[in-house]
Amino acid sequence: MNITSRPIIVAIPLLFAAAxxxxxxxAKPKTSAExxxxxxxxxxxxxxxxxxxxxxxxxxxxxxxxxxxxxxxVHVANIRALVRAGWxxxxxxxxxxxxxxxxWGDATEKKPLPAGIVTPTPxxxxxxxAGLKLRPLGYRDAYAQTTGHVGFWPVVSDGNAAxxxxxxxxxxxxxxxxxxxxxxxxxxxxxxxxxxxxxxxxATVGRVIDGIEALTALPRGTEALGFYKEGTPRPAISRATIxxxxxxxxxxxxxxxxxxxxAFGEWVTARANRKDDFFIRPAGAVDICNALPPxxxxxx
Amino acid sequence: MNITSRPIIVAIPLLFAAAxxxxxxxAKPKTSAExxxxxxxxxxxxxxxxxxxxxxxxxxxxxxxxxxxxxxxVHVANIRALVRAGWxxxxxxxxxxxxxxxxWGDATEKKPLPAGIVTPTPxxxxxxxAGLKLRPLGYRDAYAQTTGHVGFWPVVSDGNAAxxxxxxxxxxxxxxxxxxxxxxxxxxxxxxxxxxxxxxxxATVGRVIDGIEALTALPRGTEALGFYKEGTPRPAISRATIxxxxxxxxxxxxxxxxxxxxAFGEWVTARANRKDDFFIRPAGAVDICNALPPxxxxxx
Numbered sequence: 001m002n003i004t005s006r007p008i009i010v011a012i013p014l015l016f017a018a019a020x021x022x023x024x025x026x027a028k029p030k031t032s033a034e035x036x037x038x039x040x041x042x043x044x045x046x047x048x049x050x051x052x053x054x055x056x057x058x059x060x061x062x063x064x065x066x067x068x069x070x071x072x073x074v075h076v077a078n079i080r081a082l083v084r085a086g087w088x089x090x091x092x093x094x095x096x097x098x099x100x101x102x103x104w105g106d107a108t109e110k111k112p113l114p115a116g117i118v119t120p121t122p123x124x125x126x127x128x129x130a131g132l133k134l135r136p137l138g139y140r141d142a143y144a145q146t147t148g149h150v151g152f153w154p155v156v157s158d159g160n161a162a163x164x165x166x167x168x169x170x171x172x173x174x175x176x177x178x179x180x181x182x183x184x185x186x187x188x189x190x191x192x193x194x195x196x197x198x199x200x201x202x203a204t205v206g207r208v209i210d211g212i213e214a215l216t217a218l219p220r221g222t223e224a225l226g227f228y229k230e231g232t233p234r235p236a237i238s239r240a241t242i243x244x245x246x247x248x249x250x251x252x253x254x255x256x257x258x259x260x261x262x263a264f265g266e267w268v269t270a271r272a273n274r275k276d277d278f279f280i281r282p283a284g285a286v287d288i289c290n291a292l293p294p295x296x297x298x299x300x
Numbered sequence: 301m302n303i304t305s306r307p308i309i310v311a312i313p314l315l316f317a318a319a320x321x322x323x324x325x326x327a328k329p330k331t332s333a334e335x336x337x338x339x340x341x342x343x344x345x346x347x348x349x350x351x352x353x354x355x356x357x358x359x360x361x362x363x364x365x366x367x368x369x370x371x372x373x374v375h376v377a378n379i380r381a382l383v384r385a386g387w388x389x390x391x392x393x394x395x396x397x398x399x400x401x402x403x404w405g406d407a408t409e410k411k412p413l414p415a416g417i418v419t420p421t422p423x424x425x426x427x428x429x430a431g432l433k434l435r436p437l438g439y440r441d442a443y444a445q446t447t448g449h450v451g452f453w454p455v456v457s458d459g460n461a462a463x464x465x466x467x468x469x470x471x472x473x474x475x476x477x478x479x480x481x482x483x484x485x486x487x488x489x490x491x492x493x494x495x496x497x498x499x500x501x502x503a504t505v506g507r508v509i510d511g512i513e514a515l516t517a518l519p520r521g522t523e524a525l526g527f528y529k530e531g532t533p534r535p536a537i538s539r540a541t542i543x544x545x546x547x548x549x550x551x552x553x554x555x556x557x558x559x560x561x562x563a564f565g566e567w568v569t570a571r572a573n574r575k576d577d578f579f580i581r582p583a584g585a586v587d588i589c590n591a592l593p594p595x596x597x598x599x600x
Contacts, residue, residue: 098513099468125580142442142587168399168493177577193468193493193590197574197583213398213520220513274497277477280425283497287442290493 032270035263036294043261045152046298047254051076052243053083053206054252055104057093058236061214063189064254065171067206068153070132071164072124075173075205078117078184083240085114087185092234093218097226099193102215103174104237105186113185120180121173124203126163134162135259139272139285143196147288149259153207154288156199164204167194167289171206191216194289209254209295253300256293264293332570335563336594343561345452346598347554351376352543353383353506354552355404357393358536361514363489364554365471367506368453370432371464372424375473375505378417378484383540385414387485392534393518397526399493402515403474404537405486413485420480421473424503426463434462435559439572439585443496447588449559453507454588456499464504467494467589471506491516494589509554509595553600556593564593 030038051067069076082088091111095103113119134155136148144156147165156165164170170190175182182203189208208215218235221228228234243251257264272286330338351367369376382388391411395403413419434455436448444456447465456465464470470490475482482503489508508515518535521528528534543551557564572586 098516123580140440140442142440143583143585179580195590197571197579197586197590199583200581201579216398217517217519219517271497279497279501280423280479281500283443283499285443286497290495290497 029275030266030270031274031276032267035267035270036257039257039261039263039267043258043263044255044296044298045258047209047256049244049251050080050242051206052252052254053079054241054243055088055237056239056241057214058238059214062211063208063214064210064252065189065206066152066209066254066256068164068204070150071127071153071162072173072203072205074118074122075124075182075184075203078119078121079187079205080242081114081116082183082185083242084245085116087111087114088237088240090236090238092236093215093228094221094234095188095225095227096191096215096218096221098220100191100195100226101188102191102218103186103188105174107234111185113183117183117185119183120178121183121203123179125179125200126161129157129160129162132162133260135264137268137286137288137291139287141288143199149264149291149293151260152256152258152293154292156288161200163200165194165288166190166196166198166202166204167207167292168192169208169212169292170204171208172198173203173205175202189215194287196289207292209256210297253298254295255298256295259293267294329573329575330566330570331574331576332567335567335570336557339557339561339563339567343558343563344555344596344598345558347509347556349544349551350380350542351506352552352554353379354541354543355388355537356539356541357514358538359514362511363508363514364510364552365489365506366452366509366554366556368464368504370450371427371453371462372473372503372505374418374422375424375482375484375503378419378421379487379505380542381414381416382483382485383542384545385416387411387414388537388540390536390538392536393515393528394521394534395488395525395527396491396515396518396521398520400491400495400526401472401488402491402518403486403488405474407534411485413483417483417485419483421483421503423479425479425500426461429457429460429462432462433560435564437568437586437588437591439587441588443499449564449591449593451560452556452558452593454592456588461500463500465494465588466490466496466498466502466504467507467592468492469508469512469592470504471508472498473503473505475502489515494587507592509556510597553598554595555598556595559593567594 047066053065055063067076093104094107132150134148141147146157173182174186273282347366353365355363367376393404432450441447446457473482474486573582
């Protein structure tokens with residue numbers, strides 16, 4: 001998952017040459033990938049079954065989303081209710097805007113919401129910082145005074161409030177012009193350079209932790225804002241599932257590197273100071289969206 | 301799409317809806333899209349025919365790249381020589397790594413370089429700031445003390461050196477482990493959150509200004525670093541052309557908003573302080589990669 005921290009823009013044979021060379025020189029500082037590979041089990045935090053949302057597309061691809069009830073409890077409750085009512089089955093991806101978002105929902109906008117959906121839904125753009133254990137990233141940010149992580153979530157805070165920030169892969173709730181018009185029935189995933197200006201303007205409810213290529217490789221929409229032209233065949237969602245609703249033996253499990261672990265601190269430092277054979281000049285910095293906690297699938 | 305979904309994620313393409321609304325309420329501050337729409341001809345800077353590279357894929361899609369000879373003159377000269385020798389015809393896209401880069405070159409690594417290629421090629425990771433008219437962005441950056449624009453290029457400087465930064469759509473030169481091993485025959489485009497850590501580690505030679513979806517919507521590679529698996533059919537380049545080599549009447553023309561224009565300053569301010577009907581809380585900031593100069597195709 002953090003493959004991007006490996007020596008990057010080199011031709012295939014040189015890649016392997018680089019790997020071989022690194023093995024031959026164990027004295028070198030560990031790369032972020034090596035730190036992740038060596039992180040103990042205690043450094044990994046599992047995504048709760050109740051927070052693991054799987055969206056299956058008609059083509060057979062699966063997009064896996066970790067939900068963040070600590071940041072948007074009402075929206076997350078709505079999303080679970082929509083899943084459990086089978087509401088997402090048959091809805092479509094309607095918008096694919098390059099370097100911005102992929103968005104899915106009911107294109108007809110007429111599909112009635114099932115019982116149990118709280119609407120109007122509180123905006124939930126932010127929550128109190130109090131009660132959260134924020135690990136500051138430790139590097140300057142272009143938008144905020146403080147960025148960092150809470151567990152495995154990328155978070156921004158102004159000292160009083162805290163909110164999930166719009167990094168690549170983060171999932172938010174589509175809404176109309178009024179703040180309380182987003183129920184969770186229409187969702188989007190960030191698929192470009194972090195649109196941080198959306199922070200505190202939309203409820204952010206989770207992160208795509210597996211299968212994002214099923215969204216990012218879709219044909220771009222040709223209409224304004226990347227919406228598909230009327231009549232264009234749209235990728236359809238065949239099913240959405242919360243892992244907790246599957247028999248225990250059938251539940252997938254995902255873990256993310258816990259920002260509270262010592263390994264995470266090493267990883268951030270290595271991300272900001274890349275010293276593998278490829279890098280001539282380490283940046284000496286990393287922004288919050290280049291420090292998204294690594295993900296791994298786990299047997300249990 | 302109707303109003304409840306249209307404004308959900310505001311971006312440059314919203315200009316039509318926003319402009320229509322603004323006409324009814326002239327007192328509202330202009331959106332960045334309105335500023336671009338109203339910018340006078342003098343605010344637009346044309347891409348020189350000699351710097352306009354068109355890459356045609358077998359599928360018929362065209363990727364248009366503006367080259368930056370002021371920042372990587374030897375690499376750009378190499379790229380022109382490769383184009384004029386027909387070298388790019390038949391090479392393939394070999395790497396599509398989600399949220400990172402799409403890279404194309406000679407998968408066999410055996411295709412001899414034509415005459416006129418300067419190799420070894422100077423690293424050209426940076427150049428002196430002296431001689432460049434840098435317009436500071438005016439907002440803090442996560443990686444550098446100074447970011448801004450030179451003409452229509454996104455630039456970072458440490459006060460002595462200046463370099464093009466790795467924003468979405470920027471084009472760089474693949475290389476091996478040694479700094480001088482990238483000729484320009486292997487190129488990549490950034491297709492994810494800005495990998496700013498690559499700055500000053502790779503020569504950056506241009507920006508994709510049209511048709512990037514022909515690269516970003518490609519199937520992701522399944523191997524390490526997003527390389528396509530051996531035997532996977534690879535998107536092939538049918539032809540590469542420098543606009544200057546076409547008859548004048550057949551040359552496409554592109555213009556970008558010039559950072560030296562008053563309109564550009566208004567645009568940056570509006571990008572940092574979005575006030576259209578959708579935004580509740582403007583960010584009050586914008587990072588260099590969310591301030592890539594707008595592009596338009598022009599008749600002449």
